Amino acid sequence: MKISRKTICDLVESKVREDPAYAAAMKKDNRWLQVNVAVMDTEAIIEKLRSFGVPFGRAQFEKDLRGMESADRLSTQWARLPTCTAKETDDDFLFLAAMELRKRLLPDLITPEALDDWMQEGYRLSKEGKPIEAARVWLKVWRAIQSRMTGTGHTTAEADDLVRGTQCVFNWCQDFQIELCNAGLKDPAFFRECAEYCRAFVETFSGEGDLLPGFRRYEVEARFAMGEREQAEGMFESLIREDRSDAWNYILWADQYWLKGGAQAHRDFARAEAIYLRALEEPRLDDTTAVHERLAEMYREWGKPDLAERHEMLAEEGAEDKDPGEPVFSITRGGGGEEEGLKVNRNAPCTCGSGKKFKKCCGRSR
Incomplete structure (x- = not known):
């Protein structure tokens, strides 16, 4: 992954906000920041560019930026002009000005x-x-x-x-x-x-x-x-x-009938149960533990505690066979409280869709 000049500027700005000593050093060195350029009005930015020997014209700016499709490329071209006097820290202004003027003059480019x-x-x-x-x-x-x-x-x-x-x-x-x-x-x-x-x-x-x-x-x-x-x-x-072996094809299908089915009166527990049990009939299923976990949770909601306990035991046995001592976590997709929490075993595929196991993906920080 290539790091852009803008990303570097963003990282610098972030450090300036978080580190007073770093911010003071940047100010002492007269370094240009995005926030400094953002508070300037458009004509002031243009006049500053001209003071550095950049023959700025709006029509030419739009033509050049549309052709190059990059503020970084355009500012580099400005810096190479024989008339350009921007040196060292002032060179940053050229790039920051090109970015800011793109936002104002060509916001959809x-x-x-x-x-x-x-x-x-x-x-x-x-x-x-x-x-x-x-x-x-x-x-x-x-x-x-x-x-x-x-x-x-x-x-x-x-x-x-x-x-x-x-x-x-x-x-x-x-x-x-x-x-x-x-x-x-x-x-x-x-x-x-x-x-x-x-x-x-x-x-x-x-x-x-x-x-x-x-x-x-x-x-x-x-x-x-x-x-x-x-x-x-x-x-x-x-x-x-x-792929009959992929447990999550069954799990997410069954989930639609109760976990994401809205009010209790509109849930179809029997339909969900049939799909979960169908998954367990598949001899090559890659994650029976995850299915048992979901069945246990569903039976709790359905008001069948005996069946819930049975599948909780089966899930624990399966987890121990796969990875002793690995706990089960409750996570919420999206992090915004918009969806119900899902119990995910650390050996189960991560719900973010990466295809990796939870313990090697979002579960790393748990």
Whole structure:
């Protein structure tokens, strides 16, 4: 993953905010920061560029930036002009000015700097509990990435080379899926966006093997949420035919009938039970422990404590056989309280969809 000049600037800005001594040193050295340029009005930025020998004109700026699609490339070209007098720390101003003017004069132009800005804006909105706003911003990022990665067989590492941002695409693409689901809880139209995104992701990033099973299941879950139950059931059946050993194809299908089924009166415990038990009939199932765990949880909700205890014992026995002493954790997808917590054994596939075991992925910090 290539680190962009903008990412370096973001890291510097972060350290300035957190470390007073570092901030004082930057000020003493007259170093330019994004915050310094951001408070300048547009004409002041332009006049400062001209004072450094950059013959700035709005029409030429727009033409050059559209052609180069990068504030970094454009500022590098400015620095090489025979008339440019910017040296050392002033060279930073050229780049920061190009970024700031892109935001103001060409806000919709897609550049690596813009993609990183939009990614970070989405994370900020998500943290503020605004999933719809976050999803809308991230849809711009996704459409920009998709428009530049035609065909199939791509990997997220290739997308990293396009974005060159603070966040790696491998992580962001999963966060985006979760945010679309969270937005769907407030506006069901986003469930369709989620389904379409997951399908397009699988087609575009077919070289990203570890992520694909999770994204295929996420599409089906979104279609359940949209009310396309018959189609979604057929899609889960197809996933099982392709890989009968994958316990999570059964688990997430059964989950739709009780764990994500809304009010108690609308849950179909019997249907969920049938799918979980069907999974246990598969001799090559890769994670019987996870199925027993989910059955135990479901039976508790269903008011069948004896069956719940039985499957809890079976789950514990299975966990001990696989990895003695490994505990079971309760996690919540998305971290925003929008979805119910799911009990996940450390040997189970991580619910983030990475394809890795929980203990080697999100469970590392537990």
